[in-house]
Amino acid sequence: MARPRPEQVKAKTVAENRRARYDYAIEDTYEAGIMLTGTEVKSLRFGEGSIAESYAEVKGGEVWLVNSNVPEYSHGNRENHEPKRPRKLLLNEREIEKLHKAISREGMTLVPLSIYFNGRGRAKVELAIGKGRKHQDKREYEKEKDWKRESARILRDRG
Numbered sequence: 001m002a003r004p005r006p007e008q009v010k011a012k013t014v015a016e017n018r019r020a021r022y023d024y025a026i027e028d029t030y031e032a033g034i035m036l037t038g039t040e041v042k043s044l045r046f047g048e049g050s051i052a053e054s055y056a057e058v059k060g061g062e063v064w065l066v067n068s069n070v071p072e073y074s075h076g077n078r079e080n081h082e083p084k085r086p087r088k089l090l091l092n093e094r095e096i097e098k099l100h101k102a103i104s105r106e107g108m109t110l111v112p113l114s115i116y117f118n119g120r121g122r123a124k125v126e127l128a129i130g131k132g133r134k135h136q137d138k139r140e141y142e143k144e145k146d147w148k149r150e151s152a153r154i155l156r157d158r159g
Helices: 018-023 040-043 093-104 135-158
Strands: 010-016 024-034 055-061 060-067 087-090 107-120 122-131
Touching: 010 040, 018 024, 018 107, 018 122, 018 135, 024 093, 024 107, 040 107, 055 093, 060 093, 093 107, 093 122
Parallel strands: none
Antiparallel strands: 010 107, 024 087, 024 122, 055 060, 055 107, 060 087, 107 122
8 A cells, every 4th residue: 555645644634614524415525725825824833713614616717715714823913914815725727627617517516624734834725516415415414424333333342
């Protein structure tokens, strides 16, 4: 088995959108770089930041992370960043084209799953294409998850 390269390892997870996997049926995931200013990077390295209400959109051939919150850096000066500004995500043109085609379909959305630093110290966003779940689908998802957990417990106990 091949070892993952350092840039493929999630060294430190800063923010995670736990509700996304519950609210959306995830189809495909992408790793995207994120354009940040200096004080934003420092704030993220302290473990501050939230992507709970955020989403991504394709505008003008570029992908933007909207409504993510990176609080102002506590030791910053007057050049501090704006906490809820849209941030550009860095992807290949082919990936952007795939994402654009995917979200143009009915009910598909770009959802950020997590912000993390990889093994090389670069900030990355795990981006997913998801289809919104209805209330009944969420119940079925919970039942399936509980059954998997219960069956694993039974198998573990029996040896």
